[in-house]
Amino acid sequence: MAQRLDAALWKQLLQHGARQHQGLQAQVRAMVVEAILDGLLPPHTPLPSSRELAQALGVARNTVVLAYQQLADEGYVQPRERSGYFVSPDITAGRVRAAPAVAQPSAALPPSRRPDWPARFKQHPSALRSIVKPADWQRYPYPFLYGQFDAALFPTADWRECVIKTLSVVDIRDWGPDQIMRDDPRLVQQICSRVLPRRGVWASPEEVVVTVGAQHALYLLADLLMREGTRVAMEEPGYPDARNIFASRTSMLRAVPVDEAGLPVGEALAGCDYIYATPSHQCPTTVTMPLERRQALLRMAQEQDFVIIEDDYESENRFDGDPFPALKSLDREDRVIYIGSLSKSLAPGLRMGYVVGPAELVAELRALRRLELRHPSALVQRAFALFLSLGHQDSLLRRQAAAWRDRAAAVLTALARHAPACRVVPVSGGSSCWVQLPEGMDGSELAARARERGVLIEPGEVFFMTEPAPRHFVRIGWSAIPLPAIDPGIAVLGELLRQR
Structure with missing residues (x-):
């Protein structure tokens, strides 16, 4: 025994x-x-x-x-x-036992060797310039990072209520089976009736597909619509992951420098097949495209026969009045593909986004998504549907907007006090600001030195497609830093800037 x-x-x-x-x-x-x-x-x-x-x-x-x-x-x-x-002897029955030691090959057999894996790779995603954040960022006292989770704002009781209801016997029988290409009809209905109308967008269920976050939506669109030779215009500076995703399909990317009103409408867009834009809250400068320019962009799309991919992130968190209607709300010719996120404001780790477009496009996106992962978690979809239907999302957005308004004011005040030589793009909403450092300052070097002092900021060079990229920009976020920590954290940055 x-x-x-x-x-x-x-x-x-x-x-x-x-x-x-x-x-x-x-x-x-x-x-x-x-x-x-x-x-x-x-x-x-x-x-x-x-x-x-x-x-x-x-x-x-x-x-x-x-x-x-x-x-x-x-x-x-x-x-x-x-x-x-x-x-119990049955609990480990059927397990494969450890393989016995392999005898030395005989002279008649060729010597053993591993495949040359790097030579087999058709692309190297790990080598792309991407936004990098420390995995242990929550240990740092001053995390001025964009888009990170703040447990203090998470509606724990509300989300737990929705998850518990989703685990009822009736609901499990509903979401438990393989959905194949389908999305949870309750979630799609909530997106159509509660989420999109806030942005002035009206869509039918056949025009909505759920994705594993907005980034997955970009990947699906690139996979379906782009191949080598496809011409895509992008904002400069702009969202690095969108740039990297599109670059995996085509080398014909065109960087279009943004101004104080976002993406300019002009000859730089002529001859393109697709335009990627963040008109409501430009990434990373945060500027908003005015109505006149949006209308001009749609007119040019009609004249030049291109399609606009609108990434509408952080559009609802404005500090100075009602949000602008989405570019998609002005579209009457199916020229705009609209991408949104449900999880960014709640908890980024939940990974839930969606695409709105013409029914024939959405049908193909569903078929393509089936080849990749069939469908996003049906359990999480149902929990989100309940979260939206019970009004929890609306309450969260109100609380979040108030918290971010206070934090934004604290960041701007602290920058004016401790780093007056920096130029900050005016902020009208969202959870970050775009900062131009004094001439000669290197954002990556500043970020490295600040990290040693417990301060995390994001170097700005990664947002530029042009090489060599400008190095005198940084992004400072406030979604995950407590209000009392803002002034002392910015004070450290100011000290480092003065030392230079």
């Missing part, structure tokens, strides 16, 4: 398997499961009695009894009368 594990090892296993926010019973169960699946407890190994294990771990005996009963119900252990619990 297999030997029992001693008390010291059980304590180590419990500490290793401990999970935050788990009760002791759940931790004991997880400890035994991990020990079984990792091979520390082979089949037929006897477990300590509930009294012995409770004493070894320093927990109540009833905690161990309930954990053992659950493990027995799940088939991990088997009770034997008057003998206790033993590891």
Whole structure:
């Protein structure tokens, strides 16, 4: 019979398997499961009695009894009368055992060698210039990063309510099966009736497809519409991920410098097939395209026969009045493909976006999405549908706009006080500002030195397609930094600037 594990090892296993926010019973169960699946407890190994294990771990005996009963119900252990619990021989049955050592090849066989993987790559996405943020950014005291999660603003109770309702028996039967090409009809209905009308856009369900975030929407559009030779105009500076996605399909990208009103309408757009633009909240400068220029852009699209890809991010969080209607709201000729995000304001990790376009385009996007991932999580779609229908999204946007307005004012005030030599593009909404450093300053160098002092900012050169890219810009965000931390964080930047 297999030997029992001693008390010291059980304590180590419990500490290793401990999970935050788990009760002791759940931790004991997880400890035994991990020990079984990792091979520390082979089949037929006897477990300590509930009294012995409770004493070894320093927990109540009833905690161990309930954990053992659950493990027995799940088939991990088997009770034997008057003998206790033993590891079930069935739980690891059918597993592939470790491969035996391979004998040396005979002289008749060619020598073994690995494939030359780098030579096989048709592209190198890891080498692209992209926005980079530290994985442990939450440890830093002054994270002036754009688009990051703020737990203080997350509506935990509201989201938990929606997820719990989504886990009802009736709902599980609805979203549990493979949806193939379909989206949750309740979510699509909410997008059509609650989300899009706020932007002046009206669409039918056949004109909406749900994506795994707005970035996935861009990838689908590039895959469907672009090939080598396709001519695409982009804002300069602009969104790096859109640039990288489009560049994976065509080398014919055209950088069009933006001005104080966003993307200019003129000869630079002539001859293009697609125009990518962020008219409501230009990335990264934050400027808004006025109505007259939007109308001129649509007229030119008609005359030149190009299509506009409108990325409408952060458009609802304006500080100085009602948001501009989306460019799509002015479109009468199906010249605009509209991309939006549901998760950016709630929690970026949820990854939920959508595309609005003509029905024939959406049908092809659905078919293409099926080849990639079939459909976004049906559970998350249903939870989002409930979140929208119960008005939680509207409440969140109001609270978020108020918080971001206060933080924006604090950032601008602190920059004026501690870094008066910097030029800041006027801010009318959103969660970041575009800052021009004094002549000769390098944004990447400043960001590196600031990180050493606990301050995280984003160098601006990554937003430019032109090489060599201008290096005297940075982006400063406030979506994830508490209000009291803003002034001392900007003070550190001001000190570093003065040292230069």
